[in-house]
Amino acid sequence: MNVDGRWRRTIEVRDPGTVIVLDQAKLPHEVSWLALDDLDATAHAIREMHVRGAPLIGATAAHGVALALRGGRSLDEACTMLAASRPTAINLRWALDHMRLRIAEVPADTQVDVADAEAARICDADVACCEAIGDHGVALIRAVAERHGGRPVQVLTHCNAGWLATVDWGTALAPIYKAHEAGIAVHVWVDETRPRNQGLLTAWELAQHGVPHTVIADNAGGHLMQQGKVDLCLVGTDRTTRNGDVCNKIGTYLKALAAHDNGVPFYAAVPSSSIDWTVGEPSEIPIEERAGDELRYLAGRGDRGGTTRIAILAGTTAVGNPAFDVTPRRLMTGLVTERGITSATAAGLAALFPEHAADHAAARDPDAGRPERGKDRR
Numbered sequence: 001m002n003v004d005g006r007w008r009r010t011i012e013v014r015d016p017g018t019v020i021v022l023d024q025a026k027l028p029h030e031v032s033w034l035a036l037d038d039l040d041a042t043a044h045a046i047r048e049m050h051v052r053g054a055p056l057i058g059a060t061a062a063h064g065v066a067l068a069l070r071g072g073r074s075l076d077e078a079c080t081m082l083a084a085s086r087p088t089a090i091n092l093r094w095a096l097d098h099m100r101l102r103i104a105e106v107p108a109d110t111q112v113d114v115a116d117a118e119a120a121r122i123c124d125a126d127v128a129c130c131e132a133i134g135d136h137g138v139a140l141i142r143a144v145a146e147r148h149g150g151r152p153v154q155v156l157t158h159c160n161a162g163w164l165a166t167v168d169w170g171t172a173l174a175p176i177y178k179a180h181e182a183g184i185a186v187h188v189w190v191d192e193t194r195p196r197n198q199g200l201l202t203a204w205e206l207a208q209h210g211v212p213h214t215v216i217a218d219n220a221g222g223h224l225m226q227q228g229k230v231d232l233c234l235v236g237t238d239r240t241t242r243n244g245d246v247c248n249k250i251g252t253y254l255k256a257l258a259a260h261d262n263g264v265p266f267y268a269a270v271p272s273s274s275i276d277w278t279v280g281e282p283s284e285i286p287i288e289e290r291a292g293d294e295l296r297y298l299a300g301r302g303d304r305g306g307t308t309r310i311a312i313l314a315g316t317t318a319v320g321n322p323a324f325d326v327t328p329r330r331l332m333t334g335l336v337t338e339r340g341i342t343s344a345t346a347a348g349l350a351a352l353f354p355e356h357a358a359d360h361a362a363a364r365d366p367d368a369g370r371p372e373r374g375k376d377r378r
Contacts (some may be wrong), residue, residue, distance in 0.1 A: 001163040001170075001177075002208040003031060009168050010056055011063065011123060016116060017070055019063045024164060025050045028204035029301045036060075039068035039078050046085040046092075052198065053165020054238045054274050055126050058091030062122045065099045066115035075103055075111075088247065088288045088324050090239040090276045095122055123167045129271045130169035132338035137175030137234070137269060138182065140336070144231045145184050152185040152212065154231045156221055159191070159249035160198040161236025161269060162205045171269035172236045173202070175336070180211050188213040189224060193249060195294045195321065218251050222258035233259045233266040234336075240268070240275045242357065244329035244344030245282045250322055256331040265333040268344075272337060275349065277356045282326035292319030 001007065003022070010022045014035070023034040025048070034050055036042045042064030045051050051060045061082045068078035079096045086092055102118045103111050144153045159165075161172035169177065179186045188206060190213050193199040199215055206213045216224070224230050233255060239247040246252070246268040259266040279285060296319060302308035313319065332344035342348035350357030 001168055001205065004208075009123070009127075010051070010164055011059055011167060013063070013116075013120070017067070019060075019067065021045060021051050021060060022164065023050050024052050024201060026307075027164075028200050029307065036064070037067065038071050039064055039073050039081060042067060043081050043085045046082065049196065052196075052201075053160060053236070054089035054091040055130070055166040055171070055271060056164070057086055057089050058095035058273060059119070059123045059126055059167050061085075061092050062095045062099050062119035065096065065103070066112065066119045069103070069112045069115050075100060086288065087286045088238050089274075091271075091273045094273045098122060126166055126271070126273070127168040129273070129338040130163075130166050130171055130174050133171055133269050133271065133336055134169055134174030134178040136338070136340050137267070137336040138178035138184075140232060140234075140265070140267065140341070141175055141179040141184055141186060142182075145179075145186075148231070150185065152187040153179070154187055154189065154229055156189040156224065156230045156233045156255065156264075157191065157202060158199075158218075158221075158233075158235050158252050158255055159193045160201040160205075162202055164201050164205055165236065170205075170236075171271060172234045173205070174269065175234065176206075176211060177209060180209065186211065189221070189230060190215045191218050191221060191251065191255070192216065193251065194218055198249065221255050222262075225258050225262040225264050230259075230262075230264050233264055235266075235268050237268045237270050237274050238324060239279070239285055240270050240335070241279045241281065241285070241329075242275065242277045242349060243280050243346045244332060244335060244349060246270070246327045246329075246332060246335075246344070247282070247285050247287075247324050248327065250325050253325040253327045253331075256327040260331050266327075266331060267334050267336055267341075268327070268332060270335045270337050272339070272353055272356070275353070275356070280346075282328065285324075285326060287325070288323040290321045290323050292321055295319045295321055 019036045020033045023032045026032045065078045162170035190199045296313045299309045329344040339352045
């Protein structure tokens with residue numbers, strides 16, 4: 001997608017021994033590319049959120065395995081270290097499992113080349129997946145536009161689920177980009193998404209594409225819905241259960257509650273790599289607890305230029321910082337996948353992905369007989 005008017009991906013191979021990633025820790029104030037040349041640098045980039053977003057984390061980890069093998073590190077060491085860097089996003093485990101299986105089946109003297117090729121394939125597959133999500137999801141935006149006579153469709157999103165969170169296109173923002181390219185008027189309400197302010201990344205990338213948007217405080221979403229100023233909520237996911245529960249950035253659940261109360265459709269963009277077919281209930285998902293300093297301090301550009309870090313809490317104040325929450329399937333209007341849009345149910349996901357669901361066919365659908373969520377009241 002666009003970076004200062006030039007088409008780029010968030011992760012690119014400079015040469016066989018170096019991968020470069022767009023350093024999201026410096027956005028939106030500075031566009032900087034970070035070179036990763038070994039396993040330790042890759043794990044650090046993921047853990048410290050220089051790269052963010054479940055699909056991009058998985059793609060970066062895949063390249064991290066290749067870099068590890070090139071540097072003489074073992075496959076087991078690489079997978080263990082990278083798996084521990086962020087525990088919630090299932091794409092990380094998905095990518096590592098793919099790398100492990102592919103590398104284990106080839107001779108030792110070809111493993112580095114195979115690892116490079118497999119990491120590149122995972123990146124290309126992510127791009128194709130995200131574009132397909134956009135092609136399916138744009139129908140939701142088009143339908144609203146047709147109902148309302150072409151006025152701008154008002155979409156609210158939370159966190160960053162755009163191309164910065166993937167290799168290209170994004171998940172929740174892919175339908176918005178497709179709508180924009182198709183000439184459908186759309187405006188995005190962008191949650192700031194405290195404490196890491198990923199909404200600022202969403203605003204930055206939307207601005208790169210000329211998509212109208214407005215950044216709002218996290219707590220403003222419910223008010224906008226009450227005022228009839230939101231037509232559709234579209235968010236991403238870090239892990240989705242096989243029954244349709246969506247684990248996403250902290251604060252997503254509160255938006256879903258507000259949407260449910262106000263009859264606003266609430267969808268998650270869900271690439272199949274983010275579906276954890278081994279997990280049936282939200283309680284089984286590990287929720288990452290991050291360092292309290294993310295709440296104690298703010299970072300931004302000072303009046304005189306340069307990045308400034310300021311304390312907003314006393315150092316003795318206790319801080320809790322869970323990074324994710326889970327939106328129960330009953331609050332989801334539907335899920336947008338690369339294979340189409342479905343209900344947030346075990347049956348809905350199984351119909352789209354029978355090859356995965358078959359492995360868990362013995363698990364009873366907990367939503368059998370449950371009435372569908374009410375239709376949009378707008």
